Amino acid sequence: MALQVYTASLLKEGLVAYLTLENGNPSWTPDIRLATAGTDSELEALKLAAEQSELENHVVAPYAIDVLETEAGYIASTKREQIRASGPTIRLPQDAVRASRKAA
Amino acid sequence: MDSYIKDRKAEGDEWMPFTGLEESSSLPTGDIYVPLEEWLKSRESLLERNGRLGVALSNTDDPALIKDDLDRLDLVVLEFPKMADGRAFSQARLLRERYGFKGEIRATGDVLYDQLFYMQRCGINGFELRNDQDVSNSLKAFDEMTVTYQPASDEEFPIWRRED
Amino acid sequence: MYQYSEQDHQLLLERVAQFRGQVERRLKGDLSEEEFKHQRLRNGLYLQLHAYMLRVAIPYGLLSSDQMRTLAHIARKYDKGYGHFSTRQNIQYNWPKLEDVPDILDDLAKVEMHAIQTSGNCIRNTTSDPLAGVARDEVEDPRPYCELIRQWSTFHPEFNFLPRKFKIAVSGAIHDRAAVAVHDIGLRLIKNDGGETGFEVLVGGGLGRTPMIGKTIRSFLPKQDMLTYLEAILRVYNQLGRRDNLYKARIKILVHETGEEKFRELVEAEWEKIKTSGLFIRDEDFAWIKGFFKDPEYENLLDQDGNYENLLLSNLDFARWADKNIELHKQSGYRIVYLSLKTAHQPPGDVTADQMDAIADLADKYSLGQIRTTHRQNLVLSDVKLKDLPALWEELAALDLATPNYNHVTDIISCPGLDYCALATARSIPISQAITARFDDYDYVNDLGDVSINISGCINACGHHHVANIGILGVNKKGTEVYQLTLGGSAREDAAIGKIIGPAFEADEIVDAIDKVLSVYLENREDPEETFLTTYRRVGQPLFKERLYG
Numbered sequence: 001m002a003l004q005v006y007t008a009s010l011l012k013e014g015l016v017a018y019l020t021l022e023n024g025n026p027s028w029t030p031d032i033r034l035a036t037a038g039t040d041s042e043l044e045a046l047k048l049a050a051e052q053s054e055l056e057n058h059v060v061a062p063y064a065i066d067v068l069e070t071e072a073g074y075i076a077s078t079k080r081e082q083i084r085a086s087g088p089t090i091r092l093p094q095d096a097v098r099a100s101r102k103a104a
Numbered sequence: 105m106d107s108y109i110k111d112r113k114a115e116g117d118e119w120m121p122f123t124g125l126e127e128s129s130s131l132p133t134g135d136i137y138v139p140l141e142e143w144l145k146s147r148e149s150l151l152e153r154n155g156r157l158g159v160a161l162s163n164t165d166d167p168a169l170i171k172d173d174l175d176r177l178d179l180v181v182l183e184f185p186k187m188a189d190g191r192a193f194s195q196a197r198l199l200r201e202r203y204g205f206k207g208e209i210r211a212t213g214d215v216l217y218d219q220l221f222y223m224q225r226c227g228i229n230g231f232e233l234r235n236d237q238d239v240s241n242s243l244k245a246f247d248e249m250t251v252t253y254q255p256a257s258d259e260e261f262p263i264w265r266r267e268d
Numbered sequence: 269m270y271q272y273s274e275q276d277h278q279l280l281l282e283r284v285a286q287f288r289g290q291v292e293r294r295l296k297g298d299l300s301e302e303e304f305k306h307q308r309l310r311n312g313l314y315l316q317l318h319a320y321m322l323r324v325a326i327p328y329g330l331l332s333s334d335q336m337r338t339l340a341h342i343a344r345k346y347d348k349g350y351g352h353f354s355t356r357q358n359i360q361y362n363w364p365k366l367e368d369v370p371d372i373l374d375d376l377a378k379v380e381m382h383a384i385q386t387s388g389n390c391i392r393n394t395t396s397d398p399l400a401g402v403a404r405d406e407v408e409d410p411r412p413y414c415e416l417i418r419q420w421s422t423f424h425p426e427f428n429f430l431p432r433k434f435k436i437a438v439s440g441a442i443h444d445r446a447a448v449a450v451h452d453i454g455l456r457l458i459k460n461d462g463g464e465t466g467f468e469v470l471v472g473g474g475l476g477r478t479p480m481i482g483k484t485i486r487s488f489l490p491k492q493d494m495l496t497y498l499e500a501i502l503r504v505y506n507q508l509g510r511r512d513n514l515y516k517a518r519i520k521i522l523v524h525e526t527g528e529e530k531f532r533e534l535v536e537a538e539w540e541k542i543k544t545s546g547l548f549i550r551d552e553d554f555a556w557i558k559g560f561f562k563d564p565e566y567e568n569l570l571d572q573d574g575n576y577e578n579l580l581l582s583n584l585d586f587a588r589w590a591d592k593n594i595e596l597h598k599q600s601g602y603r604i605v606y607l608s609l610k611t612a613h614q615p616p617g618d619v620t621a622d623q624m625d626a627i628a629d630l631a632d633k634y635s636l637g638q639i640r641t642t643h644r645q646n647l648v649l650s651d652v653k654l655k656d657l658p659a660l661w662e663e664l665a666a667l668d669l670a671t672p673n674y675n676h677v678t679d680i681i682s683c684p685g686l687d688y689c690a691l692a693t694a695r696s697i698p699i700s701q702a703i704t705a706r707f708d709d710y711d712y713v714n715d716l717g718d719v720s721i722n723i724s725g726c727i728n729a730c731g732h733h734h735v736a737n738i739g740i741l742g743v744n745k746k747g748t749e750v751y752q753l754t755l756g757g758s759a760r761e762d763a764a765i766g767k768i769i770g771p772a773f774e775a776d777e778i779v780d781a782i783d784k785v786l787s788v789y790l791e792n793r794e795d796p797e798e799t800f801l802t803t804y805r806r807v808g809q810p811l812f813k814e815r816l817y818g
């Protein structure tokens with residue numbers, strides 16, 4: 001079974017977050033590389049913790065995603081989740097305008 | 105039913121639902137309401153009772169089917185099987201505005217705080233709130249908004265045609 | 269434009285207070301996400317791929333300069349300094365925090381704006397012709413009708429929980445710049461033989477996974493009956509529209525499954541019963557609402573200007589811009605100016621807060637303080653004096669808003685796609701940027717003439733790909749983004765759904781594919797006046813297919 005981590009959106013901010021579980025204590029990080037990954041039975045604990053966070057109105061709609069382990073840490077295995085993890089793949093307009101001014 | 109609102113007040117509910125499966129001899133005395141199908145079938149015997157009568161429509165029933173009976177009915181029960189299903193809003197308006205029903209129109213099912221305002225505007229005046237809803241808090245929902253633009257059961261004219 | 273009454277203001281304040289309450293209940297945990305979702309969606313608040321997204325209504329695409337400044341302020345204070353103008357003439361913010369949304373709505377309410385019914389299964393913001401009131405081909409100004417529809421549909425108690433979302437568009441001109449044929453209801457202002465104004469009523473248009481062109485269910489509806497007729501259509505839909513399957517819930521499916529004739533009978537029968545109700549529009553109602561949209565006091569100007577004409581001859585950039593981005597105005601000495609939001613480095617429709625502020629200033633200085641948003645994700649200054657064009661152009665060029673490409677190949681409609689959207693199956697903005705980069709040559713753009721490219725990042729078709737001359741749909745094929753081409757669509761008065769040409773292309777092939785499609789056109793057109801669409805309709809798919817796959 002593939003290695004998975006739990007992800008969700010933070011209720012207040014709406015931002016993407018990943019679940020870390022240290023000694024049974026859950027917390028949510030924006031950095032997928034810091035997420036706690038698991039398979040099978042470990043995943044069950046992650047699932048419970050994620051659902052608990054949802055019940056406590058900390059996050060919205062948690063779900064598990066497949067990740068790959070690389071030298072730089074975990075990366076999501078689908079394009080969608082990679083974009084979710086690292087943000088839009090295009091330059092945001094503010095930056096784009098600045099860059100085009102510089103070039104001109 | 106303790107989470108019941110009638111005419112913007114928390115009330116006790118005096119009505120008993122009747123499914124049509126009971127023996128008619130074992131029917132409770134007092135006010136009962138029956139599903140449309142049962143009404144169409146046993147109308148005559150039901151009308152012989154002393155108590156008040158109501159009919160429950162499912163939200164696919166055409167209210168025109170009971171339009172001629174409305175002066176003998178005191179209650180029409182409408183259903184909101186889930187919040188997103190708004191068919192009964194149209195039924196309520198038709199009952200009130202087109203067929204002139206004067207009795208109680210009651211919303212049942214997923215009856216939640218945030219719909220009460222709209223329901224009331226469509227002529228619904230009885231509310232069986234979903235069990236998790238807080239009655240006294242829900243009473244606030246009726247006055248959250250005071251401005252209305254379009255005609256409905258509570259206003260004959262759009263805002264631009266009203267005398268103020 | 270329409271001026272809010274005290275009651276209109278009151279309504280917004282109450283609505284903000286209500287939403288503030290809903291947000292508080294959600295944050296405290298008194299509302300579940302499932303229940304809150306219905307409420308936030310009624311207020312244009314989605315949960316997207318990276319963050320919440322707030323959609324703010326711009327009723328029929330009309331903005332005052334102060335409203336534009338507020339949009340800039342919101343972008344700066346609560347977001348990342350930009351906003352996205354959508355094909356439905358609204359604006360979307362991509363990064364607001366839930367906790368901030370009530371404050372954003374408060375700021376909006378101060379300038380008579382809101383996010384009411386910008387999503388959810390209710391009647392959405394009514395869209396219209398961005399040239400309303402100034403176009404030369406206008407039968408009648410659609411804005412007063414749009415405003416009546418806005419008021420009628422706002423918090424309509426009966427139609428707030430429809431089977432699915434409901435979009436209405438109104439056009440008042442010969443040329444359709446509002447894509448009325450692909451809306452749930454499209455209204456076309458026309459005159460009958462007796463010279464009376466009324467509407468052709470189209471129902472059941474829409475895109476998504478089952479694209480359909482609206483059917484004319486009434487060829488002439490007297491204008492007085494507009495609202496009673498809309499109410500009749502909506503009532504039939506609310507009762508009979510399918511609720512068992514999300515993908516079959518739009519009114520287009522009801523019309524299709526019921527049959528046009530039967531559907532018309534149902535509507536007419538319902539309408540008979542309510543046509544004299546309080547929603548009947550009287551002459552005095554029209555007089556009142558039209559009062560808000562009177563012509564400004566135009567100056568009496570000659571339709572020529574020496575300075576302008578000199579610059580046309582001496583400055584090539586100016587001449588190109590004037591050729592592409594300016595339209596004749598009904599008033600002598602005035603012009604309509606398109607502000608292009610399509611450059612190679614900014615996503616289509618995106619505008620920074622600084623640009624918004626500057627546009628607001630330009631509107632004050634040159635265009636009676638108003639701005640319009642367009643269905644093709646551009647902006648319009650509608651009342652610019654001919655003699656001000658040179659100065660305006662200079663300022664627009666400095667703001668990067670003067671790309672001469674209106675209705676040309678680089679004027680691409682694109683939805684946010686997988687860069688932002690939780691429903692996306694592929695990215696669309698990078699594709700639009702790659703196409704723009706490839707064809708960013710004035711002579712080529714000019715030679716291609718009038719052609720539209722639209723891109724959607726999934727089958728929901730927010731980028732209107734079905735009705736583009738060249739449509740691009742991003743799909744996910746076994747984990748990679750691939751792009752399907754449709755040809756021959758149109759969103760105008762000759763509305764048509766494009767046809768899929770063949771197997772999809774990889775991201776790095778799609779620009780070449782577009783290039784081939786364009787060359788087939790250039791090689792086969794009868795003369796430079798023949799547009800892409802006309803050529804395509806004349807020669808059909810085979811030539812294109814052969815070049816792409818042969």
Ligand code: HEM
Nearest residue numbers: 354355356450474475476477518683684689691728729730
């Ligand atoms: C980013 C969040 C968005 C979400 C979640 C979203 C969702 C959807 C969905 C689910 C549909 C299909 C509806 C159906 O077939 O019944 C749709 C259609 C549409 N959306 Fe969006 N959309 C988003 C953004 C946009 C944007 C940015 C625009 C404008 C550029 C837009 C304009 C439209 C239009 C014009 C349609 C087609 C109308 C039709 O189906 O008849 N949407 N959208």
Ligand code: SF4
Nearest residue numbers: 683689692725726730
């Ligand atoms: S078309 Fe699909 S990807 Fe694009 S905005 Fe709409 S839902 Fe998102």
